[in-house]
Amino acid sequence: MIKKILISGFVIIVVVFIIGYAMINEIFHIPDSKIETTWTYLADTTGGCLVGGQYCHDGKCRGQACCLDNRMWQVLFEFDKKELSYFLVEQLNDTATSKVHTCPYFNASKGELATYCLHRIYKINWYDLDSSYYKYIDGSLEQSKDYYSLQEVLQGLLENEVEVENMKRKWTELINEP
Numbered sequence: 001m002i003k004k005i006l007i008s009g010f011v012i013i014v015v016v017f018i019i020g021y022a023m024i025n026e027i028f029h030i031p032d033s034k035i036e037t038t039w040t041y042l043a044d045t046t047g048g049c050l051v052g053g054q055y056c057h058d059g060k061c062r063g064q065a066c067c068l069d070n071r072m073w074q075v076l077f078e079f080d081k082k083e084l085s086y087f088l089v090e091q092l093n094d095t096a097t098s099k100v101h102t103c104p105y106f107n108a109s110k111g112e113l114a115t116y117c118l119h120r121i122y123k124i125n126w127y128d129l130d131s132s133y134y135k136y137i138d139g140s141l142e143q144s145k146d147y148y149s150l151q152e153v154l155q156g157l158l159e160n161e162v163e164v165e166n167m168k169r170k171w172t173e174l175i176n177e178p
Contacts, residue, residue, distance in 0.1 A: 047099035054116035088114040111158040129170040
């Protein structure tokens with residue numbers, strides 16, 4: 001009788017453990033290792049705030065508490081650099097809103113978020129890809145340190161078919177550099 005109770009208790013513990021593990025795994029695990037699935041999960045589900053960490057300064061792209069620094073986003077950055085970069089370039093014209101906030105303004109579009117991820121990979125900001133972008137930010141970066149205006153300009157460029165194709169070309173040239 002005691003043996004049956006012990007076995008039943010053990011079985012219940014194992015079942016509870018398996019169910020609990022499955023629930024925890026479902027909550028904290030990124031669905032699979034594919035770039036697109038990981039990107040979709042991060043952009044559409046996780047949220048977070050960039051807190052200014054989306055721009056690079058002196059070869060560093062880090063912001064205090066920037067969501068791109070957390071472990072879940074680091075999974076994305078662990079993919080093959082070129083493969084991930086080409087994927088991100090193809091996302092530039094996606095104007096859908098992501099769950100990622102650009103403090104203190106509004107959520108990033110997915111194309112904008114892809115741009116910030118490319119910043120992280122190559123340690124270069126979109127406006128430094130080509131000096132012609134400076135005309136959009138008051139002619140001088142020093143005059144336009146306001147992240148709102150940078151975000152607004154970037155979103156406007158990414159909504160313009162000609163400009164987004166130009167930006168895709170610029171990023172692709174950078175990716176293909178030896």
